[in-house]
Amino acid sequence: MTRVLIIEDDKAIAEIERDFLEINGFEVFIATNGEDGLKQATSGEYNLILLDLMLPGMDGYEICKRIRGIIDIPIIMVTAKIEDADKIRGLGIGADDYISKPFSPTELVARVKSNIAQYERLTAGQSYKNEEIHVGNIRINSKTHRVYVNGEEIEFKNKEYELLLYLVTNSDVVFSKEMLYERIWGIDAYGDVKTVAVHINRLREKIEKDPSNPTHIETVWGAGYRFKV
Structure with missing residues (x-):
């Protein structure tokens, strides 16, 4: 059974999240403080973490950063904050997605299902004619999920x-x-497309010689993005 860990100090909110996820077939566990949540999250026993940002002692940002340093697992940040800077910060330290309070149970379940499905698809690997993909100074090994820029391995979430x-x-x-949100995050109606812009900027920082003047990932004004070979 798919196991979800909720790290949330508000027991009432955590129990509501748990109830709706359990109705949809998930096995759900709750940690009510950051220290316990971090310990459980890095145990390797869960398929996804729902992580509240505003926790006493150790906040969600620090927990996310520490989880990312130990284990690879989908993390959805749950926040009552609405400022873009808070969302960008969370995505920047390794969160896969975020959901803002208040949210509907339908949205919560959709986000959880989508992130788990996307992660499983990614880790299962995808079939390409060549395991090694070369584009200019970029080399991607689609089997090991390793990326090299100018011969140096770069870490990608x-x-x-x-x-x-x-x-x-x-x-x-x-x-x-x-379109990118649908294809990568797998959700149609619930997505915040700012998530895509944040990830595009992070890609540019990692693969472009001059991120402010990208030669690979171009912005097509009024249309979106394209990768230029």
Whole structure:
């Protein structure tokens, strides 16, 4: 059974999240403080973490950073904050997605299902004619999920890697933010397309010589993005 860990100090909210996820077939566990949540999250026993940002003692940002340093697992940040800077910060330290309070049970379940499905698809590997994909100074090994820029291995988070691979294998095709969100995050109605822009910027920082003047990932104004070979 798919196991979800909720790290949330508000027991009422955590129990509501648990109830709706259990109705949809998930096995759910709750940690009510950051220290316990971190210990459980890095145990390797869970398929996804729902991580509240505003926790006493150790906040969600620090927990996310520590989880990412130990284990590869989908993390959805849950936040009552609405500022873009908070969302960008969370995505920047390794969160795969975020959901803002208040949210509907339908949205919560959809986000969880989508992130788990996308992660399983990524880790299961995808079939390409060649395991090694070379584009200019970029080399991607689609079997090991390793990326090299100018011969140096660069670390990519799950969604960063999947987005890069999708753009590279569909080079010269223009994709809108909405299209990329559907294909990489797997959700149609619930997505915040700012997530795509954040990930595009992070890709540019990792693969472009001059991120402010990209030569690979181009912005097509009024249309979206494309990967230029």
